Amino acid sequence: MDRYQSFARSGVGRFVVRKLGLPDPHPLRRHSPDRPPLDGPVLLGGGGRLVAPVGAVLRSIGLDVVRGGHHAPGAERYGALVFDATAIDGVERLRELYEFFHPVIRSLGPCGRVVVLGTPPGSAASPVAQRALEGFTRSVGKELKRGGTAQLVHVAEGAEGSTESTLRFLLSGRSAYVSGQVIRIGTDPVAAPGDWSRPLAGKVALVTGAARGIGAAIADVLGRDGAHVVCLDVPARGEELSAVANRVAGSALQLDVTAADAPARLVDHLRQRHGGVDVVVHNAGITRDRTLGRMDEGRWDAVVAVNLAAQERLNEALLDSGALRANGRVVGVSSIAGIAGNVGQTNYATTKAGVIGMVDALSARFAGTGTTVNAVAPGFIETGMTAAVPLVVREVGRRLNSLAQGGLPVDVAEAIAWLAHPASGGVNGNVVRVCGQSLMGA
C-alpha cells in the first residue's frame, strides 16, 4: 500500500475520503499459491456456445460455479460474474446483459471479477450488438468499486476449447491490475501444460532488461512458472543481473542489445547453451524525455535504438535462425504513452507505438503456426523510476484509473506469464493494457 492508501484505510481517512469524494483505492488481491483464486462463487449467465465449455473449465479448476441470471440481489457475495453474450444476435437482445448484471452487480465481492464473453464482431450475426459489448464492459469497469475489474473476451468460433489459460488469469489475483480490456482468443493451436502450477517447465525464456524493476519481476514470475530464465541486461548492471539470475535459478547474459553483433551473439548463446528459446520478452527500454523542440538528437536516437530498432533486429535474428522454437512466444512491452501519446515523450511514444506495429505485423505472419506475438502496455507501475517523480504528478498519475492506485511490477509480469503460457496459443496479436483501466487513452 502506498501512503495515501494507508491513510484512506485508516479511521479518519475513511471518513475524509467519503466526505470529500476522494479516490478510494482498495487493496488488491494478488495471486498466492496458498489461497483460492477467488473469494466466492462464480455466477455464470447467458446462453451461448460458451456456457457449457466455460462452465466445465471453471469447475475443473476448482471454482464454485452457480448457474443463473436472476439471483436475488445481495443473497451472496460473488467472486465473479461471467456472462456468455455470444448468443446476442441483435441489438434488442442486448437487454440480456442488463437482465443478468443489474440484479447482481452489487453482490460482487471485493476484488470481484466481471467477464463478458463475446464473438469477434467481424464474424458475428450482429456485428453491431457484439461491438456494443465493449462500451458496456468498459463502463462496468469504471463503476466497480473495491478493486473489481471487468473485461470483454472475444472468443472466435472454433476456439471454445482455448479459454482456460485466459480464464485462469482473469478469474484470479493474477489480473489484479488489468481492467477494461478487450481480449481476442482465436483458433490458433494451444497445448495444455503437464502441470498447471509450472506451465513453463522445460521451457527457456529470455527477458531483456532483467536486472531491475519490471524486468526482474518478469524473471521472477517466469521462473516461478518453471522456465529456465535467461536474464539479459547491459554489462553495467552485471551485479544486479547476477543476483536476479541466481534468485530465479536462471542464467545471466550481459549484452548491450543495441550493439551491432548483439543479435548474432544472442542467437549463438541461446542455441549453444539452451538449444533455442521458447519465450522472448522484450522488456528493455529507456526514456529520455524532452518536448520535441528541446529534444537533442541524442535523446531521439538512444530511445529509438534501445526500444525499437534493437527489438526488431533481435526478433529477425531469433525468427530467421530458428532459435525461437515451435510454439514460441514473443511478448513486447508497449506503454500507455504508445497508445495515447504523452507530453515530453515524442521519442518514447514513437517506439512504444512501433511495438504495437510489431505485434500486428508478426502476429499476422505467424498466425496458425502455434507461435504467438503479443504485447502488454503498462500504465502507472510503482518502480524506482516512478518513485522519483514529483509528488503531485505522481499522485495524479497513480489515481487516474478505475482502481485509483498504481500497479506493481508483478502485475505486468503476471500478464506476460499468461501470454507466455503454452495454453495461450489462441491469444495472438493482442495488446493488453496493465493499467487499472487508466482514464488515459486514444
Add this chain to the structure above:
Amino acid sequence: MDRYQSFARSGVGRFVVRKLGLPDPHPLRRHSPDRPPLDGPVLLGGGGRLVAPVGAVLRSIGLDVVRGGHHAPGAERYGALVFDATAIDGVERLRELYEFFHPVIRSLGPCGRVVVLGTPPGSAASPVAQRALEGFTRSVGKELKRGGTAQLVHVAEGAEGSTESTLRFLLSGRSAYVSGQVIRIGTDPVAAPGDWSRPLAGKVALVTGAARGIGAAIADVLGRDGAHVVCLDVPARGEELSAVANRVAGSALQLDVTAADAPARLVDHLRQRHGGVDVVVHNAGITRDRTLGRMDEGRWDAVVAVNLAAQERLNEALLDSGALRANGRVVGVSSIAGIAGNVGQTNYATTKAGVIGMVDALSARFAGTGTTVNAVAPGFIETGMTAAVPLVVREVGRRLNSLAQGGLPVDVAEAIAWLAHPASGGVNGNVVRVCGQSLMGA
C-alpha cells in the same frame, strides 16, 4: 469563451495561470468565409509519394506552401507543418520525423496545424515504422500549445488524388476541436464538387434530432454547404424544429424514430418529396444515467431504442429501399463514452459502442461503391446539456483535453460536413473524435 477562458486571458489571470501551471485554453480559430484558412504558410516536408500531389492541392486552394525541412527556427510563423512520412520504410528512418519537426515545431503559430501523412501499416514496407507515427503524432498533439492540433492521415496506395477534402478540413478552422486523430483515406471513388464553397448543392441531407444543440448546428452547416436539409425530430419539439428548418431553408419532419412505422414513413417522405436522400446524419440520442445496479429497465430500454435500435432500422430501410442515392453518406454520432466507457452510462456507452460496430459493418459492406459510412465521436461539447452539469465536474470535463476547453456544436457539425462531402469518398469506415484530444480513451 467560457468564464475561465476569459479569466485566463485577462492580465491577472495570465499571471495566475502561468504561476500555478493551470490550463491555458487559447481561443480557437474557427472557419469564416472572410478569412484565409490558415494564419501563415504551410511548411511541407518529407519525401514520399504524397509530397507532389499534396503540394499541388495546397497551392490550388490558395495556401502559401514552403518546401523544406531544415528551416531556421523562429524565422517564420507557420500556419501548418505537413510531413509526408510515406517514404519511411524502416525504423531507422523515423529520424526524418525528428529532423523535420524538431527545428520548426516552435515556429508554429497560434492554432497551427500539424499533419503527418503515412501509409496504412498493414500494407507498408515497414508496418512497424508506419505504426510508430501514431505515437509521435499523438504526443505532438499533447505538446502543442495555443490551440494547435496534430493528426495522422493514412493514405492508401492509389488514393494520392483523394486527399483534398480532408486537407481542406484539417488545414483550416473547420477542424478547430479535432486533434490527436488517425484518419484513413482509401481508394473508394471521390467526386469533386462543382463549387467548393457549396459542395452539397443539389443534395438532400437528413439530420435526426435537429431541433436543438448539436443537431441544429449540423443542419446549419450542411445548409451552408448547399444541401436541402430535412430536419427531423420528435413532435414535442415541433416549434424549435420548424425554426431550424426555416433558418436553413430546409424542411421539417416530425417523427419519433422509435415508432414501428418510422422507417417506412421516413422512406416514403424522402422518396416522394425529394426523390431520395444523399446524406444521412444519425444525431438523435438521449441519456438516462444511473449506475447499473440502480438503473431501472426503462432507462436501459429507452436509450437502446433511440440511440441504436432506431438507427439500425432506419439504415436498413434507407439502404434496402434504395432511398439512399448513389455516393451516399451515412454519418453516425458515437461518443467518447462509447470508446472509453463511463460511470453511470452502461446503457449509453453500449449504444455508442454499437454505433462504431455499425460503421465497421456497413462501411465494409459498401466498400468500393462510392457510398461511405463513418461516425464522429464528440467529447465535451458546450450545449444546454453540459451547461446543466455541476460546476466542478463541468470544469474537469472541459479541461481534460489538449486544448483545455470544451468544443462547440459547430465543431461536430464541421466534422460531419467533411465526412458528408462528395470529395470524401475515400474516407470510409472512420470514427473521428471531436474532443480536443481528450485525455480519456481506451
